[in-house]
């Protein structure tokens with residue numbers, strides 16, 4: 482099942498730089514693993530914002546929830562989710 486997810490990150494202004502750098506490095510490592518595994522299908526920066534638009538391919542809403550809650554930056558994210566389904570005019574057959 483595909484989900485469109487928008488994540489907006491707000492780190493506390495008083496967070497030490499080393500802690501922020503560690504969180505971002507841990508986030509990157511997990512995000513890249515999930516991309517290699519096919520769970521995190523697309524990851525796009527929203528220009529001008531500390532935010533991204535992503536497409537996740539997971540079994541169901543519970544699996545998406547569990548995945549998002551694992552993200553190291555999760556406590557600092559505002560997350561919006563839209564469930565997606567196949568468009569009848571799509572020419573792509575790899576969309577579920």
Ligand SMILES: O=C(O)CC1=CCC(=O)O1
Pocket residue numbers: 488490508509510512531532533554
């Ligand atoms: O920078 C972001 O938008 C948050 C994030 C998601 C995956 C990642 O590596 O950073």
